[in-house]
Amino acid sequence: ENIQKAAQLLREGELVAFPTETVYGLGADAFQEKACQKIYTAKGRPSFNPLIVHCLENTQVEELAFLGQDAQKLAAQFWPGPLTLILKKRTPSLLPSIVTAGLETVAVRIPLHPTARALLKAFGRPIAAPSANRSGFLSPTLARHVLEDLHSKVAMILEGPPIEVGLESTILDLSEDVPILLRAGGLEIEKIQEFLGQKIFMNQTVSKIKSPGQLLKHYAPHLPLRFNAEDVDSEEGLLAFGSPLSGSKVTFNLSKTENLEEAAQNLFAFLHLLDERSDITGIAVQSIPEHGLGIAINDRLRRAAEGSKKI
Structure with missing residues (x-):
């Protein structure tokens, strides 16, 4: 019944924090611009930093983005799981431009955590969700981390089974000619390289921020x-x-x-x-x-x- 309540809050344009296998996410209806704006405000997040869109299954992803050959293979092998793919978005897009920070690409992931999946199923639409903490600070892996950091900025915090990975998702950019690693994360890059049979290079240029986790000051505690x-x-x-x-x-x-x-x-x-x-x-x-x-x-x-x- 908590899941139903959380889904209803999302429909009403509110923010809901929920556990994923990586870290806690701060979720909003990915199709409501005002709701997604609340994410940026609550986190103090710069608007040039796009959000990851969480989907229940591939059919939802395909409504938002083009799944090329590599994307289809990676999705079949590693989804649901801690891998985010940057894909060319469909036009016209169902997503407000705030979600993609005005880029031609979208970051998408299918999570594995049972609470995240139950929420996506009850809600019936994609959920935009970065980590549920103030921008630049430590990521949350417990409900109390979210409560201490965001307090009243979130309408509801869902609890669930323990988070198994504890690191944000690995982000792979498939929008260019060759796959590029934008963020190391909960899926080891060696596993992706072995599966694709090719070396994956790390992004060295941060001209346009295509995904979260690329800012130098990030994940910081208050103590040195x-x-x-x-x-x-x-x-x-x-x-x-x-x-x-x-x-x-x-x-x-x-x-x-x-x-x-x-x-x-x-x-x-x-x-x-x-x-x-x-x-x-x-x-x-x-x-x-x-x-x-x-x-x-x-x-x-x-x-x-x-x-x-x-x-």
Whole structure:
């Protein structure tokens, strides 16, 4: 009945936060311009940063965008799941231009999380949803993260089974001649390369922001963060990986067994826990290997460190 209530709120142009397998999303009816404007206002998000449109199935995606050969193959293999595709949008488009930031492309994804799917089914239309947090700050993986960050700006927060991935979706741009990685995320790039049988290059130019997660200051805690730390100060909290460094006031270990999936799952929750403490002056993060999900974890930490530079 909560799902029905949430679907009704979306119809009325309200914002609903809901869990996905990646992080919590801040959802609005993708076809209502005023509702989508509320997302930008609530997040303090720049209007040139497009939204990801969540769909229940391929038929919904095909009403919004052209699914080329690569897109069809990737969709069959990895959807539902933590992969967002940037596709050429159909014209005239059902989507208000605010959703696509005025671009000729649209970012689409079919989520896997049962609560997200139940909401999409009850609502019957695509839902535009970035992460449910203020722009530039830590992503939410628990309902309370959303509540603490957005308070009264959201009409309802749905709860559901735990979030399994814990990192935002991988974003792949298929709107050009070759696939380009715009954001490392919850689906390892190696899996995509292996499946397509080709190397995928990372986007190096950010002239037009085609997808979320490309701004340098992003995913930042309030406390200053150092990553690839080889030592730790007695006033710092430690985010460890594997065997922890000694000397910190408090330690949270992303994965004692150096399991990258476990580390991804814990990343934002542990950063929130450290950031909420009043007895430390900063966060030191041990180095994490640059492969598999480690690429996406390091991407988040690099941007978090950039956003929390000491003043």
